[in-house]
Amino acid sequence: MAEKNTKKNSKKRKQISEWPRHRIQFLWALITNSYLAGFLQGKIYTGKLKNLCVPGLNCYSCPGALGSCPIGALQAVIGSRNYQWAFYVSGFLIFVGALVGRFVCGFLCPFGLFQDLLHKIPFPKKLKTFRGDRLLRKLKYVILILFVILLPMFLTDILGQGSPYFCKLICPAGTLEGGIPLVLLNPVMRGAIGWLYTWKNALLIAMILLSIVIYRPFCKYLCPLGAIYSVFNPISVFRYRVDKEKCTNCGACARACKMNCDPVKNANDPECIRCGLCKKSCPTGAVCSGWKSEKKETSHGKQAAV
């Protein structure tokens, strides 16, 4: 009997393994950062693919990066002398957001994967939530408006060019993917480091330590790209649903969610990164996701077709 239970438990544990998702994250990170010569020579890729943005936060100054970071690109165009607004990049973000929302955060962002892995490091007291957690999550919208849009737009030099202030003062992905490898591989860069490099590395270290204790602190509180995609979660074509007929209100999905969402209350919460943990943990299979219309996916066809 005991053996049967153990088997059952291990099956359950196996069921909610996050490794299938991590494999996709790894694969995507490898494909989009596969310029090996960059890592060997301390340079970056300069080919045509850099015209295109990747959906996740992936620094274009990473030696392996094949595409452009959408947040860096947004600031580059907004801060340029010739353009006031970045239609190409904002259009790309609206397109991706409207199709899949924060699915990008769950599956297609290397910095999200980095935090996922850090959170697997054992620590005696992991913090699921704290007082002020919900309020602090609004900070990412402030960062988006202030550092990504307003400062590059209005704080310009005499030539009318604005710096990418988010990249310059905050982004730990840039430090991790670009700053550290390039400074290690390139002696010229090593000679140029100053207080800004120290500040950005301190921020990165703080983020690393926090990620061990709190699940994805950068995504929850600071990331402007997550902030953009979060706005689209409630209306994106790919979406989550809870079949009210199957749901027994056991709360297993909400307990499993590391982003502190409750799919029963809101299956498309702006904070949901569409990791699928809730789906796997639901004992009755009431949580589902997909592109199909309500009518095809749940049993209340008639109702949904109204």
Add this chain to the structure above:
Amino acid sequence: MSRRRWNFRYAGIFLAAAGLCLMIFGIFRGEMSVVFDKAVRICMECIGIG
């Protein structure tokens, strides 16, 4: 409720199409070359030097 969901679904498709139009408009304005120029030079701000 179901009508709201129906609307949301179409809002997603409509916005994706609008995003695509904006992208094309931006490309025609030449914004892609700004992105390219920035992305093929090591960004001093990103790496914490500039």
